[in-house]
Amino acid sequence: MLILRVLGDFSASFNGRRLDLPKRKTRALIAYLALSDNAHDTRERLVGLLWSESDEERARASLRQAVHDIKSACDAVGFDGFRPGKLTLSLERGRYQCDVDEIIAAIVRQDVPERLLSTQRLPDALLEGLDDLDPAFQIWVQTRRQLLHDRLTLGLEALLPPEGSGIDSSAVATALLNLDPTHEPACRHLIRARAARGDIGAAMKAYKTLWDVLEADFDIEPSKETQDLIVEIKQQADWSATRPSRPAALQSQPVWAKGVLISVCPFDAGGVPTDKRYVVDGFQHELIACLMRFREWSVRPLAPDQKPVPASWFAPPEYVVEGTTYESGGEIRLIITFRDAATSICVWSERFKLSLATWLEMQQQIVRKIATALNVHLSAERLRRIGVEGSIASDIHDRWLRGQAMVHRLASEDWRAALAVFEELVRDAPDYGPALTSLVQMNNTEHIARPGVFLDRARLADVLVLARRAAHLDPLDSRAQLNLAWTHQLARRADESTLHASLAIDLNGSDPWTLMSAGLIFAYCGKYAEARDFAAASVDITPLATPQQMTYLSVIKFLVGDYEACIELAANGLDASPGFRMWVTAALARLGRSREAAAELDKTYVRIRSDWHGKHNPTPENMARWMLHLYPIAVAEDWEHLRAGLGGAGAPVEKAAFGVW
Numbered sequence: 049m050l051i052l053r054v055l056g057d058f059s060a061s062f063n064g065r066r067l068d069l070p071k072r073k074t075r076a077l078i079a080y081l082a083l084s085d086n087a088h089d090t091r092e093r094l095v096g097l098l099w100s101e102s103d104e105e106r107a108r109a110s111l112r113q114a115v116h117d118i119k120s121a122c123d124a125v126g127f128d129g130f131r132p133g134k135l136t137l138s139l140e141r142g143r144y145q146c147d148v149d150e151i152i153a154a155i156v157r158q159d160v161p162e163r164l165l166s167t168q169r170l171p172d173a174l175l176e177g178l179d180d181l182d183p184a185f186q187i188w189v190q191t192r193r194q195l196l197h198d199r200l201t202l203g204l205e206a207l208l209p210p211e212g213s214g215i216d217s218s219a220v221a222t223a224l225l226n227l228d229p230t231h232e233p234a235c236r237h238l239i240r241a242r243a244a245r246g247d248i249g250a251a252m253k254a255y256k257t258l259w260d261v262l263e264a265d266f267d268i269e270p271s272k273e274t275q276d277l278i279v280e281i282k283q284q285a286d287w288s289a290t291r292p293s294r295p296a297a298l299q300s301q302p303v304w305a306k307g308v309l310i311s312v313c314p315f316d317a318g319g320v321p322t323d324k325r326y327v328v329d330g331f332q333h334e335l336i337a338c339l340m341r342f343r344e345w346s347v348r349p350l351a352p353d354q355k356p357v358p359a360s361w362f363a364p365p366e367y368v369v370e371g372t373t374y375e376s377g378g379e380i381r382l383i384i385t386f387r388d389a390a391t392s393i394c395v396w397s398e399r400f401k402l403s404l405a406t407w408l409e410m411q412q413q414i415v416r417k418i419a420t421a422l423n424v425h426l427s428a429e430r431l432r433r434i435g436v437e438g439s440i441a442s443d444i445h446d447r448w449l450r451g452q453a454m455v456h457r458l459a460s461e462d463w464r465a466a467l468a469v470f471e472e473l474v475r476d477a478p479d480y481g482p483a484l485t486s487l488v489q490m491n492n493t494e495h496i497a498r499p500g501v502f503l504d505r506a507r508l509a510d511v512l513v514l515a516r517r518a519a520h521l522d523p524l525d526s527r528a529q530l531n532l533a534w535t536h537q538l539a540r541r542a543d544e545s546t547l548h549a550s551l552a553i554d555l556n557g558s559d560p561w562t563l564m565s566a567g568l569i570f571a572y573c574g575k576y577a578e579a580r581d582f583a584a585a586s587v588d589i590t591p592l593a594t595p596q597q598m599t600y601l602s603v604i605k606f607l608v609g610d611y612e613a614c615i616e617l618a619a620n621g622l623d624a625s626p627g628f629r630m631w632v633t634a635a636l637a638r639l640g641r642s643r644e645a646a647a648e649l650d651k652t653y654v655r656i657r658s659d660w661h662g663k664h665n666p667t668p669e670n671m672a673r674w675m676l677h678l679y680p681i682a683v684a685e686d687w688e689h690l691r692a693g694l695g696g697a698g699a700p701v702e703k704a705a706f707g708v709w
Contacts, residue, residue, distance in 0.1 A: 194524050201228065229257070311366060314332065502674065564600045618635075653666075
């Protein structure tokens, strides 16, 4: 077996003989293969990961040299499990052992590995010293560290006995606290276990350590449940009993274990002056984004005319977040209500003063209260990552909200003004992630939202730099990863796009929009099985899917050859851009329904002409050329199906060619 150590200093050995890999990128390459789900990947993706800043010819030459060095090192010790192919590189499964896999396997066996007991924040040591090789590789490493942290935490939490059971699992609790020093259930377990042994001093020391971390890093105190436990111990009460803090029906297991859907309604801003409503709308959108970062529930925004779906035996439990705002004394007041969708029983309701200064604190309070209502533990460290950094000036955030308000109106006439807002913000605050993300999104979609505008390939290289920077600033934000995936897709870099789309799903697999958007990327790349799976999961999470989800699903159905479903989904109305109508037009023609296809094409022409932003007149030829260049289809045959469908509807597509704008 090839023995690989990737936690801490990298090492590789075979039969007691060390692999001689002096170059850091050769170590990173073999470690990447070992940590990949299938132990193999394409040369194209590896070039993008480890030589993203080099030109293509030089990057490929560097990869060839790295492969040669690895092959030579393996041959020198007699290991033949490294398989360099013409298009892919791989490690043979069953021929290597990796310390990460060993630790995970131990937890599955219900053992606590020694390294988790002796090392704090062990996942941060993953590929230590190799994470700065390339900006793209650094983003991947940081994401993998968080995914490893989450996987270890979930595995250990499953081994932690229920509170008050009297079972001593101090090793599990210690390992959890080494991973996350703010993990209060683990700390309470240690406190109980030490008090049970009569070591009250050790119990109080564990509590003080928790208090100090929370106070120093987050300026908060331990939860009331933890503080009450200390009071009980001090009073020499029955420390092993758990104070019931919620109905007994919720004590057996967390509600989210069964699957929970949180629907966020549009906030009522009728009591707020028009010129301040962007703050209310912005807070609602950002609250949704914050909630979507947690795997414990699924989140969907409700349109103004949408209602929660009727409860059924097959539907997940659903809760509704509602907000009402009004102005009082020049300040915006917000009332948040969290209720059960089936019974309309209010779980909790609270008033807040909505201001940019308290933005992050309010987000954290609301998310924590929702988690408490659903019996979900969210550590302070996890909550820290959900909002805008407090170091950002209020005026920067205010300008970003104004730009977002223009984008959310989906009016093409606002596009240039919003773009100018974000470009100015990026100049003034280059480390402000939300502004970078918004600017990337706008550049990625301008050619779709503004009929007649074509994607600028030269500018796309600059957008890719911005997208990488946004992901580097917050690699754990699934939105940043998804943005980066789409930028790669537009740049016709399918291997990199599917990599970051997969990372977005790994980070936030409970977000229906992440699943559907990533599904469309996989469909564009010809990975139809994955596209179907992600799209189906997205719809399963949200019984009442949004129009944008249905739009993307309609496109996926066309690409997988299900033209009937494409047409059926389009009947409910597609996205604001008329460019999406071409899919149903082509689907009708592919099914031989030429008359309907021609009528649909005529309606699409009318919409395009009414909002044309192109340099040339909106002739049928120019409109058809614009439609056929809109979407980054990576498979020539799929593009030909689309072109043939539009041609069958009567569009002049004879001169169009795949990949030529």
